[in-house]
Amino acid sequence: MRSSNGTGAFSNGASASLPPATILDVVCQEVDATPVLDVHTHLFMPALGSLGLSGIDEILTYHYLEAEFFRVSKWHPEEYRKLSKSRRADEVWRHLFVNRAPLSEATRDVITILKAFDLPTNTADMREARAFFSQRDSTRHVQAVFDKAGVSEVVMTNDPLDPVETALWLDVPELDSRFHSALRLDRILSHWQEHCPLLRSQGYDVEEDGRGNTISELSRFFDHWHSRIRPVYMAVSLPDTFAYPEESLRAHLLTQAVLPACREFDIPLALMIGVRRQVNPRLQMAGDAVGRANLQSLEYLCREFPANRFLVTVLSRENQHELCAYARKFSNLMPFGCWWFVNQPSIVEEITRERLEMLGTSFIPQHSDARVLEQLIPKWREARRTLGPILAHAYARVAEEGRPITRREISSDVARLFRSNFSDFCRLAAPSATMPEPAGVELG
Ligand code: FIX
Ligand code: ZN
Secondary structure, eight states: OOOSSSSSOOSTTTTSBOOGGGHHHHHHHHHHHSOEEEOOOOOOOGGGGGGSBOSHHHHHTOHHHHHHHHHHSOOOHHHHTTSOHHHHHHHHHIIIIISSOOOSHHHHHHHHHHHHTTOOSSOSSSHHHHHHHHTSOHHHHHHHHHHHHTEEEEEOOBOTTOHHHHHHHTTOOSOOTTEEEEEEOHHHHHSHHHHHHHHHHTTOOOOTTSOTTHHHHHHHHHHHHHHHHOEEEEEEEEOTTOOSSOSSHHHHHIIIIIHHHHHHHTOOEEEEEOEETTSSGGGGGGGOEEOOOOTHHHHHHHHHOTTSOEEEEESOGGGHHHHHHHHHHOTTEEEBOOOGGGOSHHHHHHHHHHHHHHHTTOSBOOOOOOSBGGGHHHHHHHHHHHHHHHHHHHHHHHHHTTOOOBHHHHHHHHHIIIIIHHHHHTTOOOOOTTSOOOTTSOOO
């Protein structure tokens, strides 16, 4: 249920202390009513055109589903990829939704999306869903999905060395206040030699060994993209083997160019640690896995670069508790989200409880990682369903100990978790008065 005034706060009795028996309902109301700033997605603003994915064929060929599909079908990945996108989607639907019940997190998310648009969830094929999504007006559809998901803004993942994306940015007339940018550094920090020629072709005097004018030229490259897309943070995913400090090109570029740029722009560096890329290359985007990282690298970065701020998410369940412990030691470290393989309710519950117990409300509980627009709906429905009871339990425990709890403080805590912990950490301006409120959140 959406709140009466869009800010998540209810007007009547907000400052009265709540009877303990009402705490769960009030928390769930505020969690449901508070619009989210989704801090990490692979969505793109409409002006970037073809990069934005939407509709049933993209939903069904999401790499999470393809990974599950290859477990139960006889299709070889190479043969499957020769099919058209809609044929692939039909095969995924048949194997994961018709031949068996969709019990996994990723398959259930598809059912949530279909239901959100009143589309049948137990049909033999996707004809009706395909027709429905194909006739949607794309501009109105974006806002409709944001409204249904209770999302006011998202952060994109923008790759300044992706030739397709950089070409599209040339035609972008203006930024969209619902879509913040994030400068993604994987190609620079993990595939530098491979991308040096591209940087040189753009007029940057950089060298494969990082010497010469490389650092100043890479800084100039960052300046260009910062003024072009106004990123709210810079980001990089890092393997479970990530080590820092170390004698490596990655460490050299990180120390000499990336961290200084983040300080100059006054934005955080997002570190996404623990991914083992392409353990099964045949699966392509579905071929990545997870490994436990040595977070002493993170300890060193937070301690030795106190003027930098680090948004951090870790992929291994075994690293989650250490991340909380480090967050207690370093206020320039902000844990965020339950990433990818730990974005499963059973693990999200564990992570969220330990974060609340160790950090209070000074963390960012979730991000969607959505790649297809409509995924915002199930990912935030599940995030709210999981967070509500855990948050309510924490309030009830402190009320039980004799500290009265009010709706007003629940409302402001939820706004903190869903938005201002991030916006403050990134020094984002408060939402402008003209920021379009999601239509689904009734304006008071
Ligand atoms: O590095 C990342 O941003 C990951 O989230 C992606 O590489 C991954 O494919 C994904 O979408 C996981 O949810
Ligand atoms: Zn991602």
